[in-house]
Amino acid sequence: xxxxxxxxxxxxxxxxxxxxxxxxxxxxxxxxxxxxxxxxxxxxxxxxxxxxxxxxxxxxxxxxxxxxxxxxxxxxxxxxxxxxxxxxxxxxxxxxxxxxxxxxxxxxxxxxxxxxxxxxxxxxxxxxxxxxxxxxxxxxxxxxxxxxxxxxxxxxxxxxxxxxxxxxxxxxxxxxxxxxxxxxxxxxxxxxxxxxxxxxxxxxxxxxxxxxx
Numbered sequence: 549x550x551x552x553x554x555x556x557x558x559x560x561x562x563x564x565x566x567x568x569x570x571x572x573x574x575x576x577x578x579x580x581x582x583x584x585x586x587x588x589x590x591x592x593x594x595x596x597x598x599x600x601x602x603x604x605x606x607x608x609x610x611x612x613x614x615x616x617x618x619x620x621x622x623x624x625x626x627x628x629x630x631x632x633x634x635x636x637x638x639x640x641x642x643x644x645x646x647x648x649x650x651x652x653x654x655x656x657x658x659x660x661x662x663x664x665x666x667x668x669x670x671x672x673x674x675x676x677x678x679x680x681x682x683x684x685x686x687x688x689x690x691x692x693x694x695x696x697x698x699x700x701x702x703x704x705x706x707x708x709x710x711x712x713x714x715x716x717x718x719x720x721x722x723x724x725x726x727x728x729x730x731x732x733x734x735x736x737x738x739x740x741x742x743x744x745x746x747x748x749x750x751x752x753x754x755x756x757x758x759x760x761x
Contacts, residue, residue: 617651624651631662639666640674647687656687667698675702676710692723703734711738712746719749728753 624645630638639662645652647659660681666674679698682691696717702710715734718727732753738746 620645620651622651631665634669636666636669636671636674639663639669640671640677643674643677656681660687667701670701670705672702672705672707672710675699675705676707679710679713696723703737706737706741708738708741708743708746711735711741712743715746715749 624642627638627642627645631642643659643662643666644650645659646655646662648654660678663674663678663681667678675698679695679702680686681688682694682698684690688694696714699710699713699717703714711734714724715731715738716722717724717731718734719731720726724730732750735746735750735753739750
């Protein structure tokens, strides 16, 4: 990837995830703490107590994870019913479930399929996620033309991040003919919504400050 492309990358993907990682991290921390404590307390009673505590905590962590998985599967089933009835938001969220394996087996191609159904109805989050998917090759081959197409549609719907992305695309000529004038139009639209990156870039361009990533 060349320098200009690196300047233009932006993560916009939105997804619904259950914070499972913190459970295992918490258990690991408690296990290490318990092990460290046994170095200072050699008493069999203390050791047994810590062992029991560790087992109870393990059971608690497992229960939390299982409950989380059950909730995600239930939510995925609910979303599928709404998505099949044509609800654009549900289609987008179901796409997230498939892309990240939340409540259903991970299947990025299926996730993209639901993103497309949602995007066909003009749902802005689905448009930005499709643009990001083509940008990074997530479930689809990288394709700069598709990136610009979906981000442009999202930008026209008023998504500040998409407007910012298009502004950078025009500024550096990534996927579109280079045009500072068009870049500033999109930067202005994003800045009007309080996008800090767009506000800063506009200030730099208007003051003649050299371009930065």
